[in-house]
Amino acid sequence: MDKNNLPKELFVPAKKRDDEAEKISRPSRTFLQDASRSLLKNVPSMVAIFALVVIIIMSFIGPGMNDYGYDDQDLSRAKMPARVPGLENISWSGFTGTLQGTYKGSTVEEAKQKALSRYGNDEEFIDIEVKDKGDGSEDSAKVKAVYHIYEAKDMEDQYFWFGTDGLGRDQWTRAWQGTKISLYIAFLAAAIDLVIGVIYGGISGYYGGRIDNIMQRIIEILIGIPNLVVVILMIIILKPGIISITIALTITGWIGMARIVRGEVLKLKNQEFVLASRTLGAPDRKIIFRHLIPNVVGLIIINTMFTIPNAIFFEAFLSFIGLGLVPPEASLGTLIDTGFDSLQIYPYMLIFPAILISVIMVAFNILADGLRDAFDPKMRD
Template identity: 75%
Template sequence: MANNQNNQYNENNLPEELFEPIERTEDTSEKISRESRTFWQDARRTLFKNIPAMLSLFVLIAIIIMSFVGPGMNKYGYNDQDLSVSKMPARVPGLENISWLGFDGTFQRTFEGDTVEEASQKAIQRFGNKEEFMDIEVINEGDGSEDSAKVSGTFHPYEAKGMEDTYFWLGTDELGRDQWTRVWQGTRISLYIAFLAATIDLLIGVGYGGISGYFGGRIDDVLQRIIEILTGIPNLVVILLMTVVLQPGVLSITIALTITGWTGMARIVRGEILKLKTQEFILAARTLGTPDRRIISKHLMPNISGIIIINTMFTIPNAIFFEAFLSFIGLGIVPPEASLGTLINTGFDSLRQYPFLLVFPAILISVIMIAFNILGDGFRDAFDPKMHK
C-alpha cells in the first residue's frame, strides 16, 4: 500500500524538464505509410519481379523481330534453289575455327573396320573419294579380331567445292536452299498461326462464353449444346475434311482453328461469368438499371481479364505445337512453303546423315514453347492476389 502511494507521488511530481511538447498537424493521424496501388499495378509489379518470365518475354520479342528481319540478313532468297550446294553444313564467320560449336562448315563421322586402312577407305568413299579435302584421325588401331579399328573423318565441303569465301549460317537443305532464311520464314508462319489462334479465342471464345454465362436460361442451353457438338469433333477430323475440300496449308488450318479452337476459352469465360454475376456489385448494378452491355464491359470483363490473359498465353504454344504436328504428318503447310513443322519433318528424313537440318528448327520451336509457358506461369502468378507483397 505504501509502495503504491510512493509510486503515485513520484509520477505526479516529475520535473517538467523531462517532457517535450509534440507539435500536431492536421494530417498526422491520416498519414499513410506508402502509396496505395491498384490490382493492375500490383500485377505489373509482380510480373516485373519475375526474372524467368521477363527473360522469356525478351527472348520471345527477339524471336518475333528476327522472324521479320532474319530472312533479309543475307543475300539468299526464301526459295532460291541451287543443287550444287545442297546439304551444306552450317558455317558462320568468326566461328568456323571453333569446331565444337558446330559452325565450322565440316562433316565429321566415325568409321570402323578390321584395320585402320579399311576404316580410312570407308571414310574416303563416304565423302566422294575426295581424300585431299579430308582429315583422318585414328581413334583406335584395333587388334584385327574382336576389337575393330576406328577412325574419325572430317570432310571440308566448302573447300571441296571451291567456296572458301561462302557462308551458309545454318547450312542448306536437299535443294540447296538457305536454312537461315527458311527457318526464320517458317517461324513467321508458325507465329502467325499461333497468334491467329489467340485472336480467335479472344474474339469468339470470350464473346460467346460471356453471352452464354451472363444471360443463362434458354440462351445458355442452346449455346452450350452447340459447343458440345463442336467439342465432340476432333480437330484432326476437321483438318481432314478441310484437306478434302481445300488444299493443305494455312487456310485449312485457319478454318479448323476457327471452327473448334475457341471452345475451351468459351467454357472458361462462361464459368467465371456464372460465378461473378451473382455477386453483390453486379446485383447492385442491375438494381440501379445499368444496361447489360455496360455490366459486361465495365464490371464482368475487367474481373475475368486475368484468367483470359493467362489462358491466351497457354493457347499460343498449343497452337504452335498443333501446326507443327499437322505439318509433320503432311496435313499442314505444303512445300515449298515452310513452317517450323515442315522443316522438322524434312530434317527428320535426313537425321542420321545431316542432323543439322533437324536440330536448328527443333531448338527454335522448343525455345518458343518453353518461353511462352514460362511467361504464362509468370502471368498466372501476377494475377494471383496471394502472390502480391
C-alpha cells in the same frame, strides 16, 4: 543493463497527430499497376519476354540478312553444313562448315575406305584420324573423318549460318521465315479464339437458363470432335495451307476460353456491383463488357498465353505428318519434318528449327506462369 531497472528517461510518450492517423503507408496502385510490378520482379518471365521479343524481331529481319531467298534452289550447294564467320576455326562451335563422322571396319584401311566413299573419295579435302587400330575382328578398327566440303566445292568465301537443305536452300532464311509463319498462325488462331470464346462464354454465363443450356450443348458436341478429324475435313474441303490450318484451329480452339469465361461470369453476375448497375438501368451489353469481362481479364490473358504455344505445336505436328503447309512454304513443322529424314547424316537440318520451336514454347509457358502469378491476388506482396 538490468531490464527490470531501466531509467524512466528512456521512455517518451508517442506524439499523436490527427492528420497522420489515416495516412496510407504505401502508394495506391491500380490492379494493372500491381500486376505489372509483380511481373517485372519475376526474373524468368522477363527472360522469356526478352527471348520472345528477339525471336519475333528476327523472324522479320532474319530472312533479309543475306542474299538468299527462302526458296532459292541450287543443287551445287545442297546439304552444306553450318558455317559462321569467326566461329569456323573453333572446332567445338558446331559452325566450322565441316562434315564429321566415325567409321568402323575390321582393319584401319577398311574403315578409311568407308570414310572416303562416304564423302565422294575427295582425299585432298578429308582429314582422317585413327581412333582404334583394332584386333582384326569385325568393326574393331575406328577412324574419324573430317570433310572440308566448302573447300572441296570451292566455296570458301561463302557462309551458310544454319547450313542448307537437300535442294540447296539457305536454312537461316527458311528457319526465320518458318518462325514468322508459325507465329502468324499461332497469334491469328489465339486472337480468333479470344474473340469467339470471350463473347460466347460471356453471353452463356450472363443469361443462363435455357440460353445457357442450348449454348453448352453446342460446346459439348464440338468438344467431342477430335481436332485431327476437323483438320482432315478441312484439307478435303480446302487445300492444305495456312487457311485450312487456321480454320481447323478456330473451329474447336475457342471452347476452352468460352468455358473459363462462362464459369467466372456465373460467379460474378450476382455480385453487388452488377446488381447496382442493372438497377440503374444499364443494358446487358454494357454490364457484360464494362463490368464482367474486365474482372476476368487476368484469366483471359493467361489462357491466351497458353493457347499460343499449343497452336504452334499443333501446326508443327500437322506439318510433320504431312497435313500442314505444302512446300515450298516453310514453317518450323515442315523444317523439322525435312530435317528428321536426314537426322543421322545431317543433324544440323533438324537441330536449329527444333531449338527455335523449343525456345518459343518454353518461353510462352514461362510467361504464362508469370502472368498467372501476377494476376493472382494471393501471390502479391
